[in-house]
Amino acid sequence: MLLEVRDLHVEFHTRDGVAKAVNGVNYSVDAGETLAVLGESGSGKSVTAQAVMGILDIPPGKISAGEILFQGQDLLKLKEEERRKVRGAKMAMIFQDALSSLNPVISVGDQLGEMFQVHKGMSRKDSRAKAVELMDRVRIPAAKERVGQYPHQFSGGMRQRIMIAMALALEPELIIADEPTTALDVTVQAQVMDLLAELQRELNMGLILITHDLGVVADVADKIAVMYAGKIVEQAPVHEIYKAPAHPYTRGLLDSIPRLDQKGQELYAIKGLPPNLLAIPPGCSFNPRCPMAQDVCRTDEPPLYDVTESPVPRASACHFWKECLHG
Amino acid sequence: MPEPLEPFEPLESYGEEGRAIASTGAGGAADLGTQEAETLEKNLENGPDTGPDAGADKKPRSLWSDAWHDLRRNPIFIISALVILFLVIISIWPQLIASGDPLDCDLSKAQEGSQPGHPFGFNGQGCDVYTRTVYGARTSVTVGVLATLGVALLGGFLGGLAGFFGGTWDGILSRLTDVFFAIPVVLGGLVLLSVVTSTTVWPVIGFMVLLGWPQISRIARGSVITAKQNDYVQAARALGASSSRMMLRHITPNAIAPVIVVATIALGTYISLEATLSYLGVGLKPPTVSWGIDISSASPYIRNAPHMLLWPAGALAITVLAFIMLGDAVRDALDPKLR
Amino acid sequence: MGRYVIRRLLQMIPVFFGATLLIFLMVNVMGDPIAGLCGDRACDPATTAQLQKEYGLDKPVWQQYLTYMGNVFTGDFGTAFNGQPVTELMANAFPVTIRLTIVAILFEIVIGITLGVVTGLKRGHPVDTSVLLLTLVVLSVPTFVTGLLLQLLLGVEWGWISPAVSPDAPFNELIVPGLVLASVSLAYVTRLTRTSIAENKRADYVRTAVAKGLPRRRVVTRHLLRNSLIPVVTFIGADIGALMGGAIVTERIFNIHGVGYQLYQGIVRQNTQTVVGFVTILVLVFLLANLLVDLLYAVLDPRIRYA
Numbered sequence: 001m002l003l004e005v006r007d008l009h010v011e012f013h014t015r016d017g018v019a020k021a022v023n024g025v026n027y028s029v030d031a032g033e034t035l036a037v038l039g040e041s042g043s044g045k046s047v048t049a050q051a052v053m054g055i056l057d058i059p060p061g062k063i064s065a066g067e068i069l070f071q072g073q074d075l076l077k078l079k080e081e082e083r084r085k086v087r088g089a090k091m092a093m094i095f096q097d098a099l100s101s102l103n104p105v106i107s108v109g110d111q112l113g114e115m116f117q118v119h120k121g122m123s124r125k126d127s128r129a130k131a132v133e134l135m136d137r138v139r140i141p142a143a144k145e146r147v148g149q150y151p152h153q154f155s156g157g158m159r160q161r162i163m164i165a166m167a168l169a170l171e172p173e174l175i176i177a178d179e180p181t182t183a184l185d186v187t188v189q190a191q192v193m194d195l196l197a198e199l200q201r202e203l204n205m206g207l208i209l210i211t212h213d214l215g216v217v218a219d220v221a222d223k224i225a226v227m228y229a230g231k232i233v234e235q236a237p238v239h240e241i242y243k244a245p246a247h248p249y250t251r252g253l254l255d256s257i258p259r260l261d262q263k264g265q266e267l268y269a270i271k272g273l274p275p276n277l278l279a280i281p282p283g284c285s286f287n288p289r290c291p292m293a294q295d296v297c298r299t300d301e302p303p304l305y306d307v308t309e310s311p312v313p314r315a316s317a318c319h320f321w322k323e324c325l326h327g
Numbered sequence: 328m329p330e331p332l333e334p335f336e337p338l339e340s341y342g343e344e345g346r347a348i349a350s351t352g353a354g355g356a357a358d359l360g361t362q363e364a365e366t367l368e369k370n371l372e373n374g375p376d377t378g379p380d381a382g383a384d385k386k387p388r389s390l391w392s393d394a395w396h397d398l399r400r401n402p403i404f405i406i407s408a409l410v411i412l413f414l415v416i417i418s419i420w421p422q423l424i425a426s427g428d429p430l431d432c433d434l435s436k437a438q439e440g441s442q443p444g445h446p447f448g449f450n451g452q453g454c455d456v457y458t459r460t461v462y463g464a465r466t467s468v469t470v471g472v473l474a475t476l477g478v479a480l481l482g483g484f485l486g487g488l489a490g491f492f493g494g495t496w497d498g499i500l501s502r503l504t505d506v507f508f509a510i511p512v513v514l515g516g517l518v519l520l521s522v523v524t525s526t527t528v529w530p531v532i533g534f535m536v537l538l539g540w541p542q543i544s545r546i547a548r549g550s551v552i553t554a555k556q557n558d559y560v561q562a563a564r565a566l567g568a569s570s571s572r573m574m575l576r577h578i579t580p581n582a583i584a585p586v587i588v589v590a591t592i593a594l595g596t597y598i599s600l601e602a603t604l605s606y607l608g609v610g611l612k613p614p615t616v617s618w619g620i621d622i623s624s625a626s627p628y629i630r631n632a633p634h635m636l637l638w639p640a641g642a643l644a645i646t647v648l649a650f651i652m653l654g655d656a657v658r659d660a661l662d663p664k665l666r
Numbered sequence: 667m668g669r670y671v672i673r674r675l676l677q678m679i680p681v682f683f684g685a686t687l688l689i690f691l692m693v694n695v696m697g698d699p700i701a702g703l704c705g706d707r708a709c710d711p712a713t714t715a716q717l718q719k720e721y722g723l724d725k726p727v728w729q730q731y732l733t734y735m736g737n738v739f740t741g742d743f744g745t746a747f748n749g750q751p752v753t754e755l756m757a758n759a760f761p762v763t764i765r766l767t768i769v770a771i772l773f774e775i776v777i778g779i780t781l782g783v784v785t786g787l788k789r790g791h792p793v794d795t796s797v798l799l800l801t802l803v804v805l806s807v808p809t810f811v812t813g814l815l816l817q818l819l820l821g822v823e824w825g826w827i828s829p830a831v832s833p834d835a836p837f838n839e840l841i842v843p844g845l846v847l848a849s850v851s852l853a854y855v856t857r858l859t860r861t862s863i864a865e866n867k868r869a870d871y872v873r874t875a876v877a878k879g880l881p882r883r884r885v886v887t888r889h890l891l892r893n894s895l896i897p898v899v900t901f902i903g904a905d906i907g908a909l910m911g912g913a914i915v916t917e918r919i920f921n922i923h924g925v926g927y928q929l930y931q932g933i934v935r936q937n938t939q940t941v942v943g944f945v946t947i948l949v950l951v952f953l954l955a956n957l958l959v960d961l962l963y964a965v966l967d968p969r970i971r972y973a
Contacts, residue, residue, distance in 0.1 A: 055876045057868075088879030100870040103889050105967055118880050150968040166878065505677075506684035509949045511911030517933045518692045518941060599808045603915060606810045607930070622811060629818050640811045648806035
């Protein structure tokens with residue numbers, strides 16, 4: 001297994017108390033595999049990814065328990081200097097907003113070339129040539145002429161391609177893409193996503209795709225982990241989850257996608273708001289918003305039940321997963 | 328040279344900022360809050376409770392009550408507010424803690440140090456330093472408060488109008504503030520006050536208002552432009568609210584926070600500036616009792632009788648510090664980004 | 667870029683004339699420009715009338731201003747109270763004040779930025795709190811008190827420096843006066859750098875730099891510092907003009923015969939031409955420093971260069 005996150009807990013110490021952002025997350029990705037992590041903002045999906053990358057702000061953040069095994073090695077036990085050598089070289093991250101994530105006062109060529117200078121000890125000149133090569137690879141036209149330009153001179157889609165190029169620079173084993181297409185125009189979204197998927201296949205990388213957009217997921221993901229209040233509430237192969245979700249929250253997410261055949265009907269929305277991480281409700285954390293909630297949901301926290309019914313394993317953290325799956 | 332209204336002026340913002348700060352020379356800290364206040368304006372706009380559903384007149388109130396809630400728990404605010412309260416009280420009733428007369432001097436005791444009944448010793452004319460230090464608070468506080476009030480009213484009014492109406496008026500005012508910024512404040516004070524013979528505080532206050540208003544005007548202009556672009560102000564305009572109503576009801580409450588912060592910090596520096604001018608011999612004149620005059624007249628004897636300088640200087644520093652800290656605390660409380 | 671520079675240059679013109687006119691008017695308010703010309707006594711009416719005619723004082727103020735500006739552009743700044751041409755005073759005074767300003771700016775850059783970076787990176791740490799408190803103290807003690815105390819301690823009590831600067835004012839004698847002159851700006855630079863660093867530290871591009879696996883030192887120097895210093899550098903640039911004009915107090919304390927000293931003399935002796943002449947040059951320096959800042963800003967920030 002390329003990456004295995006085991007029982008990860010992350011909390012943030014704020015003025016108003018301890019916010020429990022991640023509460024026992026387990027997931028894994030293999031080489032060439034795509035895991036989609038789904039959830040609303042505040043569900044802990046990005047925090048988990050940042051913990052994997054080792055870019056959490058500590059403090060206020062704190063990893064209070066868990067293991068992050070990368071190629072069998074627990075990253076949390078590494079010294080910062082060894083950890084740093086993994087970042088960028090063996091695992092890389094693509095952020096949502098390329099404009100703010102690229103340094104505004106450094107040319108894109110220098111920002112790309114920096115990867116080779118720091119990790120490979122290349123000269124400035126050689127790394128510049130590498131930067132042009134990378135820009136070609138992510139299909140930025142006229143790469144040679146544009147390598148000296150600054151991020152604000154590129155369009156949104158082109159900037160995101162530069163982010164991708166930067167992540168791919170050292171051909172890492174794992175890519176984490178945090179909402180890579182959310183900030184883009186719809187027409188550009190598909191192009192960028194296709195490019196990412198294509199390069200992933202080519203290099204046989206593991207990909208963690210963090211998103212709240214179920215539409216993106218269906219095309220590229222192999223399996224899905226749905227997160228709510230810092231926990232994984234459902235994990236399944238992508239096709240099964242679309243056919244029949246085993247958790248009411250997943251069902252809610254699926255039902256709230258607008259569809260053409262529902263024209264004229266009112267669009268479904270999950271009632272209520274995401275939980276306050278300073279005071280997560282007892283029992284199942286989704287219970288205040290759940291249409292299926294019973295008394296047991298308000299008192300007993302559901303474990304992640306094995307709900308496998310086909311050869312591929314799947315799991316759901318709902319007391320009533322059977323009703324949900326078949327009802 | 329009028330120029331079209333440029334709400335955000337990204338090209339100029341830092342340059343102008345530097346100018347605003349640089350211009351005051353020795354009294355430079357008057358602009359301490361400027362940059363921070365400009366950030367504050369931006370943050371106020373993006374504050375947590377500025378969603379479209381936050382009611383038009385509910386929003387400022389919640390901002391202020393949030394700020395008040397924060398301030399009450401901030402030790403810096405409490406300490407500086409207590410110091411200022413104390414200063415205000417002894418400015419009004421100095422007799423409460425000083426029984427003597429600041430002008431009752433005995434030359435035979437000149438430069439003598441601390442002795443019973445006269446804890447701070449005597450100054451060069453044989454006046455009691457303790458009594459004079461206590462009575463000096465009145466002058467400093469009066470100058471600071473009145474100068475700040477004048478600057479805030481004049482600058483706030485002119486800057487607010489420029490920000491609200493834009494256009495030619497704004498262009499002229501912007502150039503005019505540039506002109507005033509180009510003249511170092513201490514220098515302007517020397518020139519204007521060098522011929523004044525009046526022994527009242529009014530010429531000094533008048534001078535501070537004359538040269539101080541552009542600083543506030545710039546802040547007010549910026550925050551009015553920011554406030555004007557808030558969605559609910561646009562909505563009020565679309566609903567046909569009149570200019571004066573919008574200005575009073577929607578824009579002023581939102582634009583006023585940065586002005587208050589900068590004015591509070593400036594208050595401390597006006598006190599400092601008064602002392603500086605007195606040191607240069609153009610500020611207040613005896614028999615006015617002022618820390619600046621006492622520091623100035625003590626400075627030649629600093630080696631032999633440092634107490635004559637240190638007590639009024641200490642009182643001056645604590646006063647200025649209190650106002651700067653108060654401004655700092657208010658700014659932090661009004662800045663939702665730090666929450 | 668070219669258009670940007672030209673726009674800034676054009677904007678400087680009205681400010682230059684406005685500021686010099688303002689000071690011209692102020693000096694006229696200041697009092698009788700010929701009062702100082704007859705020694706300590708007041709001039710008799712006949713002499714007064716003659717002198718007024720000679721200096722064009724019988725004409726309206728705006729005409730006097732135009733005449734004066736016309737002369738200035740031909741290099742004639744008039745005569746000082748002691749009969750020397752004002753230009754001669756300038757030639758002696760400006761090098762001294764420029765040296766003093768250089769020392770002050772160096773203090774701002776070296777100490778101010780270093781303290782600001784350290785405190786910005788360690789926000790909330792005891793180091794941060796103590797430096798922040800120190801800047802508040804520096805800001806609240808007026809410059810002239812700081813100057814007098816430093817002069818007393820370092821110059822008189824401990825004898826580390828000479829309490830008064832010699833007429834040549836070499837660099838080594840200007841270190842403490844330069845620190846005094848810089849003190850308020852120094853505190854401000856520290857706070858500005860600190861705020862800027864602390865704000866940018868949380869910026870997305872810094873997170874990207876960390877995610878790229880860059881060493882911490884490189885993240886700070888190459889990514890964080892460059893962006894954070896833009897406002898600081900522009901402040902320091904604009905401060906050049908302000909420091910030269912604000913040196914009056916410092917020069918008086920340490921008896922430095924620079925611009926501030928000459929201006930002070932000119933004001934005390936009510937010599938219009940000295941005051942207006944020096945201020946005209948100061949305004950020019952101020953405007954040029956601001957232009958420099960704008961250009962520097964464009965160099966540091968490509969978003970402006972290519973706007």
